[in-house]
Amino acid sequence: MRVCMRLRNQEWGSRQGQGLQVTQDDTARRQGVVAVAAISTADFDGKGCANLQAGSTKLRRFDDIYDYARFGAVCKPWLSFSHRFYKHKHHLFRANHQLPLLVVPMEGHQEIRGLYNIAKDTLCNQIQLSLPYKRCCGSSHGWLFFVDNKSPQIELVLINPFASESENSMIKLPPIQCDDGDRVMHMDEYGVNKVVLSKDPNDFPNDFEVIAIYGGTQTLAHYKSGNNFWSYAKPNKEIQCFADVIFYKGMAYAVDFYSWIVRIYRKRYKQRPGGNNSSPCYLRFKTINEGLSEYLWCDYSGNAYLVETSMGELLHVRRDYLTMEERIRKDAEIEEEMKRARAEYEARTQEDHDELREEINKIMDELENQQVEEYVEPDVSKYLEELPKYDKPQLSVNFTVFKLNFPSSRGQKSMETLNGEILFVGDNNSVSVPSSRCPTLIPNSIYYTDDYVGDYFQNLAFGSCDTGVFNLENKEFGKHFVPSFSAKGMPPPIFVVPRYRCSAKKIV
Numbered sequence: 001m002r003v004c005m006r007l008r009n010q011e012w013g014s015r016q017g018q019g020l021q022v023t024q025d026d027t028a029r030r031q032g033v034v035a036v037a038a039i040s041t042a043d044f045d046g047k048g049c050a051n052l053q054a055g056s057t058k059l060r061r062f063d064d065i066y067d068y069a070r071f072g073a074v075c076k077p078w079l080s081f082s083h084r085f086y087k088h089k090h091h092l093f094r095a096n097h098q099l100p101l102l103v104v105p106m107e108g109h110q111e112i113r114g115l116y117n118i119a120k121d122t123l124c125n126q127i128q129l130s131l132p133y134k135r136c137c138g139s140s141h142g143w144l145f146f147v148d149n150k151s152p153q154i155e156l157v158l159i160n161p162f163a164s165e166s167e168n169s170m171i172k173l174p175p176i177q178c179d180d181g182d183r184v185m186h187m188d189e190y191g192v193n194k195v196v197l198s199k200d201p202n203d204f205p206n207d208f209e210v211i212a213i214y215g216g217t218q219t220l221a222h223y224k225s226g227n228n229f230w231s232y233a234k235p236n237k238e239i240q241c242f243a244d245v246i247f248y249k250g251m252a253y254a255v256d257f258y259s260w261i262v263r264i265y266r267k268r269y270k271q272r273p274g275g276n277n278s279s280p281c282y283l284r285f286k287t288i289n290e291g292l293s294e295y296l297w298c299d300y301s302g303n304a305y306l307v308e309t310s311m312g313e314l315l316h317v318r319r320d321y322l323t324m325e326e327r328i329r330k331d332a333e334i335e336e337e338m339k340r341a342r343a344e345y346e347a348r349t350q351e352d353h354d355e356l357r358e359e360i361n362k363i364m365d366e367l368e369n370q371q372v373e374e375y376v377e378p379d380v381s382k383y384l385e386e387l388p389k390y391d392k393p394q395l396s397v398n399f400t401v402f403k404l405n406f407p408s409s410r411g412q413k414s415m416e417t418l419n420g421e422i423l424f425v426g427d428n429n430s431v432s433v434p435s436s437r438c439p440t441l442i443p444n445s446i447y448y449t450d451d452y453v454g455d456y457f458q459n460l461a462f463g464s465c466d467t468g469v470f471n472l473e474n475k476e477f478g479k480h481f482v483p484s485f486s487a488k489g490m491p492p493p494i495f496v497v498p499r500y501r502c503s504a505k506k507i508v
Helices: 026-037 052-059 065-071 076-092 324-347 350-368 381-386
Strands: 002-006 019-025 101-106 109-117 122-130 143-147 156-159 170-172 192-197 209-214 219-224 231-233 242-248 251-256 261-268 281-289 303-308 314-320 398-404 412-415 421-425 431-434 445-448 468-471 476-478 494-496
Touching (some): 101 122, 251 303, 314 421
Parallel strands (some): 242 303
Antiparallel strands (some): 002 019, 109 122, 143 156, 209 219, 219 231, 242 251, 251 261, 303 314, 314 398, 468 476
């Protein structure tokens, strides 16, 4: 007899069978459960059925989905019971405060990903995910986000490899309309920086929201279930590019690279505008924390995150890829370049200005009369050959953490400790877990994955190498999962909090 838990096959273009599969033969199944739950023969009744009372005692010790899946493989009653117990525990301890697993590349298998348990430092060999061979641009409530194809529009697809047979395992959202300024190379992988969900669409199919950070300008788009459109953010002179978004206590918040933090509102236009991004609604912002508006390298963070702790506090995490000395040097170089540009401008005659204006007008006329052709992904092979050869990858050099003061007041306060919390940041919906729930991990630390799209080309030769652990108290770095060199061309790892859903009918 074999135990098999598999999602029903779904098609995505020519792709077949996205999903999660767990297989064990009968002997391995019994041995695996004994190893995890320390089940003895006394835990079975005279008919060979597992004792639920004994099982409930074992279940209280479990922390991750892998333990529950192996526990449920004992027999049908335990399979159903473990599902109910996990679901109850999940609601007591919400998704963003549960220990995540790491979706990692599998050597020799382009479209197969594995699950790595950081707390146990083990790869869950019995669980493999069939996923597209491309970067995952977000994970939230057990769902993974991908951009469907290469086109002028961004077509987001949500895949839940942990969904049960009676639930949706794939959702296609309406396309995000992109202007020319929003397009970047490799739109299908880097056209969207990050996506988060407000709720699990399987639990709340008519009441979930999605916010995406997309395009070269890293602006926001908002989708509400039941709509056939996205709402877009109006240009903001102070906030240049967004780094992260979060749904916190019923509201949506976003942070940029200069520490501006805003609350997001959706408003309806009195009169629907025209243009490519035409939508009946738009996004407005209310400032929660005023950032640094000089736009100097000294004020810039390589990435930023918003994290809700298990105590309900909202944290702002800044991630730096340059030391302060390097940033000061860059600011000095920019200042010198600006001085030279100002001197050249002042030396120009009126005739020079007229010629330049005429040339600009000519270019603008050509663009307006240009025929709109079918979008073709640019060939960047020549560009890649001309890139400088980097002798080292871009790595994180520091993290700083702040606690937001609202709703009592605006602003934020620097923190030197996480009060026993452990943070998990990257392309995922940021997660915070009390260290008491994962004693094998380092308390007051930040576990991070490689998510800096800006240095994609610099790190191309080294793979997804900027993964590690940062201890906020002693400022020391460490490592967790490091992809092998042979996996350097594969999609980077991403944290995910899986949802365990199963039924007794899955045992065949």
